[in-house]
Amino acid sequence: MMQQYCNCRHVSNGYRGTWSHSALSVLLYIIWVLLFNNGLLPQIEMFFFSGSVTIPTVIVKILFLLIIALSMLTLKNAIMPKQFFLFITIFVVCLVASTVYQIIFLDKRFFTTLYDIEASYFFILVAPIAFAIKSKINEFMVEYSISLFGLLSSILGMAQHFSGSAILPTISLHGYYRVWAYDFFGQMRAFAFNNTPAGLGQLLVFAAIILLEVKFIKKPILNKMIKTLFVAIVFAGIFCTLTRAIYIFSALALVTWFVVSKWPRNRAVLFLPIIYLVCGLGVIVLAPFMHELFSSVGSLSSDRTLYIRLDEWRHWGAIILNNPYHLLFGAGITQYHVTDYTAMIDNVYISIVLQNGLVTFLVFVMIISAAWNYSLKLYMSCSSPVRTAIICSMAAYPTLFLFELDQVKYFMLFMLIVMISCKSTFRSVRPHRYSDTDPSKMPIM
Structure with missing residues (x-):
């Protein structure tokens, strides 16, 4: 199933500039990792x-924007x-x-509303x-750092689960940072360096x-053994996350990986998120009946959290x-436990309607569709391990949104696939009709 990858990941990827340009790129990626693993920096602090915890997340976000602004000074052609x-x-x-409606008619404070928007929609x-x-970001750096960090996080997560100990602090001194939902019917959920087990799972x-x-070594047998x-x-x-939504998410990502590996240029891949979303709705409808069939599994078969959500x-x-x-x-x-206007919803779609209304929700659906469409075009024009992983995750996220708190990581992955993409045209090792085409002009839809 291994694909031939395009040679754009072997070229400069934005590193032909000065040392300062490379340093900005590395710093930009480090901050991206800190925001993607939203418990890593608090644990270090x-x-x-x-x-x-002395550095609020908003400061890290501002630094992220500042580095992006400095990076933009080195580029001339920005096409959206x-x-x-x-x-x-x-x-x-x-x-x-x-915001105007909520301030005037619901007496909501301006800065509270502004915080809610920043927390919900920053990315x-x-x-x-x-x-x-x-x-601007080197793809090899992403490939090996995420692989290594994923392995370390997985080992730490397993240690947390099997030892029954959090190992790391679950709440900061003044309560600014805390790990949520790490106790599951008396069992320790793995969370590693994230503030939720679901975040680790993603x-x-x-x-x-x-x-x-990824290919680790040239010898096929040894490579397969290491990879396995x-x-x-x-x-x-x-x-070990003991999070059923993540189990569904991982299964859908694997199905997507199989499909894009078997049929990498098939335009039907575009509709996978819709198919998965329909299946996710089916799971919600059938879950109470399936509980009776799998009641012997133990806590993982509990329907308590499902009925709480319903x-x-x-x-x-x-x-x-x-x-x-x-x-x-x-x-x-909102779903953020900071202001007085919070609720436990565990559904991104309902949360957006509840926070900002139906029209905002419909536009949100258009945005995630556009992001998926563009990301898929980038992948089809030049595939690689990182882009494959991003596509597989993004395809499964609309279904995960049925059970999750936010959509942050979806748009962070979208930003990443854009930031690692070649700015100029490129040639594929395995030529196809889109190999020298601007991704935005590729006729997927």
Whole structure:
């Protein structure tokens, strides 16, 4: 199933500039990793500062934007697809309208609303900037660092699960940082350097696909043995998260990997997220009946969390539907446990409608569709282990959104695939009709 990869990952990838350009690229990627593994920096801080977290996440985000701005000074041609620009613009307009409504009619404080928008949509709003810094991040750096970090995180996660100990702190000194949902019916869920077990699972799925694709040594038999060992370690870590949504997510990512490996240029891949989403809705409907069949599995077969979610969805859905203005502009309620306007929803789609209204939700769907479409074009024009892993993860995320809190990692992966993509045209090792084409012009849709 191994593919022939295009030679664009073997060229400079943005490293023909000065040493300062390379340093900015490495720093940009380090900060991306810190934000993707949102518990890594707090754990480092708690280790050095006696359990305290002194650097808020928003400061790291500002630094991320600052480095992107400095990187943009070295590039002249920043081209963003018109469709993506249009959707982001409409999304901003919807957020402004929703904010005005909530401040005037719901008496919500301006800075509280601003914080909620930053916490919920930061990576959606900054995603277009990625088009201005194409080829700034070296793909080999991503490939091997994510593989290594995934293996280390998996080993730590297994140690947490089997020892029954968190090993790392689960809450900072003043409560700014905490690990959520690490106790599952008395069992320790693996979370490693993330603030949730689900966050670890998303990282490990990304790393697993890279490990399936990368070639470690030239000898086929030894390469297969090493790869089997590494992939087994990572999937053992995924199991130790004890998170059924992640099990579904990893299964869908593997199906996508099989499909794109077997039929790498098939346009039917475009519709995989929709197929998966329908299957995910089917799981929600059938889960109570399936519980009876698998009740002997133990805590993993418990339907308690499912019914909690269903009750929450019905409760908050009724609030939206019973007020046409809430349906249109949102009720300003989020899933982040910082302000007084919070709720446990565990569903990205309902959360967006509840926070900012139906129109904002519809535009959000358009944005994730545009991001998927463009990412798939980039992959088809030039495949590689990292791009394959990104595509496999992105295809499964719309289904994960049915059970998860946020969409942050989806757009972070989208930014990554854009930032590692060649800025210029390239030739493929295995030529096809898109090999010398601007991805935005490829007729997938």
